[in-house]
Amino acid sequence: MKMESNLLKIKSVKKSFGKNIVLNDINLSVSKGEVVSIIGPSGSGKTTLLRCINMLTEYDEGSIQIENTEIGYTSSDETTRKKRNDKQLSSIRSDIGMVFQLFYLFPHLTALENVMLGLRKVRKLSKSEATQIASGWLERVGLSDKFKSLPSQLSGGQQQRVGIARAVAMDPKLLLLDEITSALDPELIQEVLDVVKKLAEDGMTMILVTHEMSFAKDVSDRIVFMDGGFIVTDRNPHETFHSNDNQRLNEFLSRIKQEKF
Amino acid sequence: MEEAISSIPHLIEGLSVTIQVTLLVVFFATVIGVILGVFITYGSKYIKYIIRIFTDFVRGIPVLVLIFFVYYGFPAIGLNLDNFVAAVVALTIFKTSHVIENTRGAIESIHFGQMEAAKSIGLDFKRRLIFVIFPLAIRRFLPPWINSVADTAKGSALVSLIGVVDLMLAMQKVIGRTYEPMPVYIVGLIIYVLINYSLSATSRKLESKYRFN
Numbered sequence: 001m002k003m004e005s006n007l008l009k010i011k012s013v014k015k016s017f018g019k020n021i022v023l024n025d026i027n028l029s030v031s032k033g034e035v036v037s038i039i040g041p042s043g044s045g046k047t048t049l050l051r052c053i054n055m056l057t058e059y060d061e062g063s064i065q066i067e068n069t070e071i072g073y074t075s076s077d078e079t080t081r082k083k084r085n086d087k088q089l090s091s092i093r094s095d096i097g098m099v100f101q102l103f104y105l106f107p108h109l110t111a112l113e114n115v116m117l118g119l120r121k122v123r124k125l126s127k128s129e130a131t132q133i134a135s136g137w138l139e140r141v142g143l144s145d146k147f148k149s150l151p152s153q154l155s156g157g158q159q160q161r162v163g164i165a166r167a168v169a170m171d172p173k174l175l176l177l178d179e180i181t182s183a184l185d186p187e188l189i190q191e192v193l194d195v196v197k198k199l200a201e202d203g204m205t206m207i208l209v210t211h212e213m214s215f216a217k218d219v220s221d222r223i224v225f226m227d228g229g230f231i232v233t234d235r236n237p238h239e240t241f242h243s244n245d246n247q248r249l250n251e252f253l254s255r256i257k258q259e260k261f
Numbered sequence: 262m263e264e265a266i267s268s269i270p271h272l273i274e275g276l277s278v279t280i281q282v283t284l285l286v287v288f289f290a291t292v293i294g295v296i297l298g299v300f301i302t303y304g305s306k307y308i309k310y311i312i313r314i315f316t317d318f319v320r321g322i323p324v325l326v327l328i329f330f331v332y333y334g335f336p337a338i339g340l341n342l343d344n345f346v347a348a349v350v351a352l353t354i355f356k357t358s359h360v361i362e363n364t365r366g367a368i369e370s371i372h373f374g375q376m377e378a379a380k381s382i383g384l385d386f387k388r389r390l391i392f393v394i395f396p397l398a399i400r401r402f403l404p405p406w407i408n409s410v411a412d413t414a415k416g417s418a419l420v421s422l423i424g425v426v427d428l429m430l431a432m433q434k435v436i437g438r439t440y441e442p443m444p445v446y447i448v449g450l451i452i453y454v455l456i457n458y459s460l461s462a463t464s465r466k467l468e469s470k471y472r473f474n
Contacts, residue, residue, distance in 0.1 A: 056377050086386045094383025104378035108396045118382035121392060170382055 007032045007205055008053070008174060013062035015048055022048045023059070024229035030174070033203045037216035040226035041252060046209045049226070050176050053207070054096040055089055066096065066174060094122045097167030097175040101182050103159045105151040111138060111162045112147040115169045123170065137165040141195050157188030164195055168204070175199070177208040193219075213256060217241055225249050268435040268445050275431025276452055278345075282417045282427060285349045287410050290356030297357065298364020299390065312361060319358040325419050327351045332423045348420035352413060359409050367401035368394060400471045407464035411457045428452060 008030040015023035022045045030036050038046040051057040053064060055072045063076040071092055073081040084092070105114050115134035119125045125133070138147060141161040151159050160180055167175060177196065181189040193215050200206060200219050210216050216223055216237065223240040225233045227248050233240065244250055301312040319327070331354070332347035342350060371394060379389040421430035432449045436442045 054381060056380060090380070090383050090385040093380055096381075098378075098381035100374060100378065100381075102374060104372075104374035106375065106378065106393055106397075117392060118384070121388050122383040166378075166382065 005031055007034075007067060008207075009063070009065045009068075010049075010053075011063045011065075013049075013052065013059045013064060015045075015052060015057065015059050015061075022229050023052070026062070026229075026231060028224065028231065028234070030205060030207060032173075032205055034221045035200045035204075035206045035208070035219055036222045036224060037220040038207065038209045038224045038226060039211070039213070039216060039252075040232075041255075044226040045229045046226045047178055050178050050207060050209050053174070053176055054093050054098055055084075056098075058083070066092070090122070094118065094170060095173045097170055097172035099160070099163045099167050099175070099177045099180045101179040103151070103156070103163045103183075105159055105162055105166070107151050110148050110150055111143060111154065111165075114151070114162055115166045118166065118170050133169055134165070137169045138162070140198075141165050142191070155188060156184045157191045160184065160192045161195055164192070164199075168199065173205065175204055175206045177206060177210070179209050179211065181210070181212060211256075213241075213253075225252065227252065268432075268439070268448065271431050271435050272428060272445075272448060272452065275426055275428040278426055278431075279414065279417050279428040280456075282345070282349055282352065282420060282425070283410070283414045286352040286356055286413050286417070289349075289353045290360050290409075290413075291406070293353070294357045294360020295364050298361045298368070301361060302365050302368045303386075316358040316361050319354055322355075324352070324355050324416055325422065327355055328419055328423060344420070344423045344425050348417070348423060348425050352417065352420070355416075356409060356413055360406070363402055363405045363409070364398075366405075367398035370401045371397050400468070403467050403471065404464060407460055407467070411460045414456050414460070415453065 006029040008028075010026055010028040013023055013026040014021070024045075026045075026049060028036075028049075038049065040046050048057055052059040053066075053071065058072055061078065063078075064071045065076065069092065070076045070081070071084075072089075073083055074088075075081045105111075106117065109117065112131070112134050115137055116130045119130035119133055120127070123130075135144075135147060138144060141164055143158060143161055143165070146154060146158060146162075149158075151162070154162065163180070180196075181192050184192065189212070193212065196206070196208070196215075197219050208216070208220075217240075218237075220237055222234060223237050224231055225240065225246075225248075232248050233246055235243075240249070241253065297312050297315075300308050301316075304312075322330075328348060328351040331342065331351040332344060335342060335347070375393055375397060376389060379393040384392065417427060418429040421427055421433065424430070426434070428449060432445050435445050439445070
């Protein structure tokens with residue numbers, strides 16, 4: 001078997017909702033330790049692509065592999081493959097972290113319990129081991145005084161940092177961040193971005209869908225621009241923001257600038 | 262007054278039958294109803310369809326007709342149930358249809374993001390239900406469920422019509438002997454009210470216990 005250095009390989013992925021084609025022949029590879037931002041107008045398919053990577057949305061055609069394991073189906077052969085069952089999917093998902101725009105913390109559990117749940121019930125760690133790992137992560141995201149707080153007692157920025165801790169505590173191979181600052185008040189955005197930046201520096205492989213252009217520029221190795229279900233450009237941040245040879249990208253970037261002021 | 266007091270032992274016997282019927286019905290209806298409620302929420306469309314037919318059908322029948330149907334009708338298909346069992350079976354069928362709907366409503370009231378977050382940390386379906394969905398759904402489930410229990414306690418009076426000596430029939434029997442309906446009915450009414458008052462008090466307690474935001 002041929003050795004592949006890519007952690008994530010997406011090949012010819014297509015997805016439609018009814019007649020509406022949302023993903024159109026998507027090809028993308030991400031290596032270990034890479035940080036990739038996906039930008040693009042709303043409806044461009046970027047969130048759908050992210051959700052396909054851990055099968056919260058099923059892809060219709062093509063292949064998504066993490067470490068050469070097909071994510072949603074029993075094999076990459078489209079003629080014979082079957083959808084994975086719940087047990088297989090759960091096991092694959094446990095290695096792919098996800099942070100959501102609206103946090104989706106478990107409201108009946110404290111911050112610490114939110115982070116511990118996966119460690120206890122998926123990783124099957126003992127209570128003391130899980131407590132140690134979870135409290136370690138909550139400390140790293142700056143919430144050492146909030147272990148016992150319920151999500152409803154936390155600010156949006158704090159909730160999102162718990163959301164990040166919950167995802168990374170599972171020690172995922174890949175972390176997916178879906179517009180994680182879009183629901184936050186402006187003054188709370190930076191505390192969340194700081195946490196993500198630290199993760200990037202520590203070598204976490206990440207794909208982030210974001211509208212924070214300066215952050216994307218700052219933290220990413222590559223920036224993928226999507227429009228109309230296609231990947232239009234896939235370049236390093238400097239080329240993305242400073243070369244003017246792609247009309248659709250230019251239009252999008254200038255529209256974003258106008259919105260900011 | 263004397264009649265009322267002397268009737269109390271008989272009424273207590275009847276009361277114990279009422280309570281037995283109620284507890285058995287609530288137990289079976291809750292277990293079966295929650296399981297079928299999960300199936301109607303997450304099952305394939307055929308499973309949903311079959312359960313939907315059951316609930317719509319059962320809820321369209323007066324309870325009394327259902328009780329008579331089970332007691333007088335089942336022998337025709339070789340099922341001879343004694344009146345106590347027939348009463349429990351009929352009321353269980355009836356209550357199950359309600360619990361199915363309560364369960365479905367409670368689960369569907371939870372934001373889909375909770376399910377997605379639970380998936381994203383790798384919990385399998387069973388664990389998503391146990392550790393995320395059920396603890397959240399129970400708040401929505403409890404109030405109608407307690408109502409349902411109270412309804413069962415009250416509705417169980419109908420089983421007297423197939424000869425189960427519950428509180429209701431015990432009252433009738435005492436009256437048949439003493440020809441003094443009023444005092445006996447007053448004692449009986451008080452007992453029914455006490456049962457249901459304690460249930461609604463429990464309900465309020467449970468609701469506040471499961472409130473977390």
